[in-house]
Amino acid sequence: MALFQANIPNDITIDELVEQLYVFLNSYVPRRLIYEGTAEREDCIQETIMYLLDRYKSLTEQEKLELNLEKFFYNRSRSYISLYIRKLKKQRKDQADYIDMCRYLKQDVAIDSIYFVDEQLLDKIISRYRLNKYKLELLKEIVSSKLVNMFSTMSTIAPEIEEEDSELLNKLAIAIIDEYIVEKAILEVQDKEEELGEG
Numbered sequence: 001m002a003l004f005q006a007n008i009p010n011d012i013t014i015d016e017l018v019e020q021l022y023v024f025l026n027s028y029v030p031r032r033l034i035y036e037g038t039a040e041r042e043d044c045i046q047e048t049i050m051y052l053l054d055r056y057k058s059l060t061e062q063e064k065l066e067l068n069l070e071k072f073f074y075n076r077s078r079s080y081i082s083l084y085i086r087k088l089k090k091q092r093k094d095q096a097d098y099i100d101m102c103r104y105l106k107q108d109v110a111i112d113s114i115y116f117v118d119e120q121l122l123d124k125i126i127s128r129y130r131l132n133k134y135k136l137e138l139l140k141e142i143v144s145s146k147l148v149n150m151f152s153t154m155s156t157i158a159p160e161i162e163e164e165d166s167e168l169l170n171k172l173a174i175a176i177i178d179e180y181i182v183e184k185a186i187l188e189v190q191d192k193e194e195e196l197g198e199g
Contacts (some may be wrong), residue, residue, distance in 0.1 A: 003126075005023055006020040006021070007129070009069070010066075010067070011065075017053075021049050021052055024077070024094060028044050028081075029044050031086065032085065033084075036165075040088065044084050052077065052080075054132055054134075055072075059135050077099045083141065118184060121180065121183060121187070122143060123140070125176055125183065126140055134170065139172055146177055150177075
């Protein structure tokens with residue numbers, strides 16, 4: 001069975017695999033990133049190929065011979081591109097939230113209902129975990145979603161997770177949320193102490 005005009009047999013070489021992944025993703029990505037421009041689609045293709053090659057290299061030689069590689073790459077591509085689309089939507093939503101916040105501030109309206117995740121602190125905490133780039137990004141999405149749902153009247157939808165990663169990432173997310181809350185509280189106390197010291 002051809003994968004969107006790509007042919008990926010089990011005995012494929014890495015060079016042939018890269019070529020066939022381009023064939024597949026050049027057909028598949030535009031079907032997923034319907035409203036995005038050429039540059040965003042090309043970025044998505046490049047990132048997805050790097051992710052797929054990492055996943056392929058992590059397979060044992062036996063798995064490479066026994067797995068249905070076309071199904072394997074399709075499922076991983078679908079999951080990764082879903083995360084990529086979610087990241088694009090989050091960036092747009094963050095921009096919209098920032099604009100709304102500026103409007104609220106100009107009108108002297110309270111914005112207690114909006115919770116903004118400290119991205120710098122969250123990145124620092126998540127970087128302590130030795131996971132590949134895809135899982136780190138997915139983990140950040142899970143934690144951010146849970147934090148917003150915990151501390152805001154707004155709500156977010158949890159990202160799509162492959163079943164094999166679900167249990168591990170959700171457990172790590174709980175641990176990271178604990179670390180984040182503690183470290184965020186420490187930073188807030190330090191900020192207040194500095195304000196009092198300057199006063």
